[in-house]
Amino acid sequence: MKVILSGCNGKMGRVLVKLITQEKDIEIIAGIDINANKFKNPFPVYKNACECKEKADVIIDFSHHSALLEILKYSLDTKTPLVVATTGLSGEDLKNLTEASKQIPIFQTGNMSLGVNVLTDLAKKAATSLKDFDIEIIEKHHNEKVDAPSGTAYLIANSINEAFQNEKEFIYGRYGRSEKRKNKEIGIHAIRGGSIVGEHTVIFAGPDEIIEIKHTALSKDIFALGAIKAAKFLKSKQNGFYNMNDMLK
Structure with a gap:
């Protein structure tokens, strides 16, 4: 080919x-x-x-x-x-x-990794069962990455949002916000530093329990x-x- x-x-x-x-x-x-x-x-x-x-x-x-x-x-x-x-x-x-x-x-696709796409599927399935949980996505990359949030963070967030008929609102960081978190939010947070290849964590936070789904890339x-x-x-x-x-x- x-x-x-x-x-x-x-x-x-x-x-x-x-x-x-x-x-x-x-x-x-x-x-x-x-x-x-x-x-x-x-x-x-x-x-x-x-x-x-x-x-x-x-x-x-x-x-x-x-x-x-x-x-x-x-x-x-x-x-x-x-x-x-x-x-x-x-x-x-x-x-x-x-x-x-x-x-x-x-x-x-927002990410070519097999593992990331499995994570995305798992997160969407989890969202259908944890509809009352708060959802936050944290993505980490090297200090030379120019786009933020990452395409993978959007891939995950959009997939989760499909479980809610796209009714959720994406919130990018919380600096300057003087109000408590709303149920309709999906928080997305970008971290840039060092030589991190790529790390994505989806957090489902409910009353007295937390579920995390995480993928770490060890090389490109x-x-x-x-x-x-x-x-x-x-x-x-x-x-x-x-x-x-x-x-x-």
């Missing part, structure tokens, strides 16, 4: 390059990165997607959310399936992806391996919008 890797010279891009070279049935034929000459790669790297001449079976995008429109346009123009692993996407970005999925297969490899699995999954799919739940069925 031939892959174009967007964000090939970024931190996650380098992990993907390393892991894909260890795979027997997949290869990177081209890269796209704003810092095209930062590393010496065994494949051509273009600064802009429109410059890419190679034809791939799938594009994996692990770049920056600001580059999404350009990557999406290239995917549509070339009718190439697209795996979006980039976080920090806006509501408008997701709307554009959904619309584009009518013409090409698109896979998008888990996200890259998930993206590779998603690319293989997407290659044979028809036009449509897919996520980790579709792949794990």
Whole structure:
């Protein structure tokens, strides 16, 4: 399987390059990165997607959310399936992806980790049984992560909110708030420091008891391996919008 890797010279891009070279049935034929000459790669790297001449079976995008429109346009123009692993996407970005999925297969998730998606499913199931409990989400990442809260925190929060028919309100931190917590809130808190790869904890706090569901990432490899699995999954799919739940069925 031939892959174009967007964000090939970024931190996650380098992990993907390393892991894909260890795979027997997949290869990177081209890269796209704003810092095209930062590393010496065994494949051509273009600064802009429109410059890419190679034809791939799938594009994996692990770049920056600001580059999404350009990557999406290239995917549509070339009718190439697209795996979006980039976080920090806006509501408008997701709307554009959904619309584009009518013409090409698109896979998008806030986190490529198998464990995180199991946590998300468990949290949603817990929410259906603990409807009167207060729910708080704490996410921790390294000090160079630019988006906050994380895409994974949104993934978890949105999944939990589905159990409440999307009636819950997201509250980001509590600085400056001079009122007690409301039942309809889901608190989301971001911590940035050191070299934390990623840690997400969902807290269900009820009268005299607390339940915590937690996932800790020990390396970036888990996200890259998930993206590779998603690319293989997407290659044979028809036009449509897919996520980790579709792949794990």
